[in-house]
Amino acid sequence: MVSLITEDFWDQGQFVAKSLGMPNVPRVKLPHPVAGLGEAKIEVIAASIIEEILNSFANE
Amino acid sequence: MSDFLEAENEEMALEQLHDMGCTDGLPVVIPTQERVVRCILATGLDGDMVLGELGPGMGIATVEKVATAAVMAGCKSDYMPLVVAAVKAAAKPEFDLSELQATTHCTAPLIIINGPARETCGPVASGYGALGPGHRANASIGRALRLCLINIGGGKPGISDMAIHGHPGKFTYCLAEAEEESPFPPMHTSLGFDETDSVVTLLGCEAPHSCLYSDNADDPEDAEKLLKILSVGLTNIATNNAVFASGMALVCLGPKHANVLARSGHSRESIQQRLWELTHLLKADHIRYGGEFGKAFRDNPEGTYPAFKVPQHILVMVAGGVGLYSMVMPNWGGAGHQNSAVSVQVESDFFCAIPGLGGA
Numbered sequence: 001m002v003s004l005i006t007e008d009f010w011d012q013g014q015f016v017a018k019s020l021g022m023p024n025v026p027r028v029k030l031p032h033p034v035a036g037l038g039e040a041k042i043e044v045i046a047a048s049i050i051e052e053i054l055n056s057f058a059n060e
Numbered sequence: 061m062s063d064f065l066e067a068e069n070e071e072m073a074l075e076q077l078h079d080m081g082c083t084d085g086l087p088v089v090i091p092t093q094e095r096v097v098r099c100i101l102a103t104g105l106d107g108d109m110v111l112g113e114l115g116p117g118m119g120i121a122t123v124e125k126v127a128t129a130a131v132m133a134g135c136k137s138d139y140m141p142l143v144v145a146a147v148k149a150a151a152k153p154e155f156d157l158s159e160l161q162a163t164t165h166c167t168a169p170l171i172i173i174n175g176p177a178r179e180t181c182g183p184v185a186s187g188y189g190a191l192g193p194g195h196r197a198n199a200s201i202g203r204a205l206r207l208c209l210i211n212i213g214g215g216k217p218g219i220s221d222m223a224i225h226g227h228p229g230k231f232t233y234c235l236a237e238a239e240e241e242s243p244f245p246p247m248h249t250s251l252g253f254d255e256t257d258s259v260v261t262l263l264g265c266e267a268p269h270s271c272l273y274s275d276n277a278d279d280p281e282d283a284e285k286l287l288k289i290l291s292v293g294l295t296n297i298a299t300n301n302a303v304f305a306s307g308m309a310l311v312c313l314g315p316k317h318a319n320v321l322a323r324s325g326h327s328r329e330s331i332q333q334r335l336w337e338l339t340h341l342l343k344a345d346h347i348r349y350g351g352e353f354g355k356a357f358r359d360n361p362e363g364t365y366p367a368f369k370v371p372q373h374i375l376v377m378v379a380g381g382v383g384l385y386s387m388v389m390p391n392w393g394g395a396g397h398q399n400s401a402v403s404v405q406v407e408s409d410f411f412c413a414i415p416g417l418g419g420a
Contacts, residue, residue, distance in 0.1 A: 008222075015220045016220070019115070019118045019214065
């Protein structure tokens with residue numbers, strides 16, 4: 001499992017991961033916000049993080 | 061039992077609590093051992109007794125921790141059964157507290173109190189300005205729950221509470237139903253309780269939104285016009301209920317408006333039914349304005365859809381002074397239970413009145 005978290009929610013992700021007993025759950029940071037950006041910009045973001053996501057899965 | 065902090069005096073203790081992020085930003089009553097023990101004693105419960113788990117921090121809400129929050133909030137010990145019931149309600153899984161605390165939506169738990177405890181554990185105001193300043197029980201009971209959500213549940217703005225703008229009701233949000241002024245049976249009897257029960261109902265919802273309706277006893281359509289006004293306030297296309305087509309909401313009828321509906325023959329149940337019918341919205345508007353959420357009806361764009369799944373998801377209560385206004389409180393509608401209301405009976409059998417110790 002890899003969680004995708006935008007940068008404004010990064011601290012919240014850390015807080016929830018810790019409180020649920022999963023402090024080391026793999027996470028990948030996205031720019032904030034991603035909602036409403038339109039398909040073209042989402043594709044740019046996806047391309048920029050795909051390698052990090054795959055690496056996170058590989059390291060699980 | 062809890063560890064103790066130390067400070068030279070109450071002024072320095074207050075600064076310490078502010079620095080630790082344990083307050084809501086306003087000064088608190090310093091929770092000394094004597095004050096906290098007094099509130100624990102008032103519950104008649106063991107200080108270590110667990111009332112529930114509060115998310116997203118998943119802190120354990122013991123009677124002692126809740127009593128500490130109640131002292132900090134300025135509660136009289138008399139209020140403790142209501143504070144305890146509110147915390148129990150917040151900890152129920154169906155309240156989805158972790159999600160409510162964490163969401164970007166502006167939602168705060170509104171505490172609605174019914175039954176004899178409005179007086180025996182108060183008085184909790186239900187009339188003029190019940191949601192405003194000047195009522196100690198309303199102010200401090202709601203604040204006690206908020207301090208529990210901060211210090212036990214871990215709800216800290218910008219870290220674990222991601223409400224985009226926050227919500228003034230996150231300082232306190234509490235009122236009683238004006239049962240004596242209502243032409244209808246008390247709200248808790250519609251939720252399965254006896255009239256003699258005391259009940260705390262918790263609903264995560266937005267700030268109150270005023271609905272103006274200038275009634276006219278000579279108008280045969282008076283009640284229907286009022287219901288239309290209330291429905292527009294409840295579910296304009298900017299509300300979560302309209303866009304998510306889920307969740308619950310509260311209609312807080314002013315006594316004057318309640319009587320407009322009663323004299324036309326309405327019951328609470330028929331009000332809920334008619335409001336549910338009137339909150340069927342155009343799918344075309346949902347598709348146009350619902351953004352990503354608007355995809356729901358794109359394959360079937362004709363006609364209307366219900367903003368609320370069933371009429372009972374529109375709670376109806378009576379409170380406030382006598383005038384031309386009622387209030388509506390839409391809600392978030394998210395999380396596993398779609399932001400449900402939760403009711404808990406107030407347990408005051410074990411309550412111990414402490415002579416000479418009415419203050420916190």
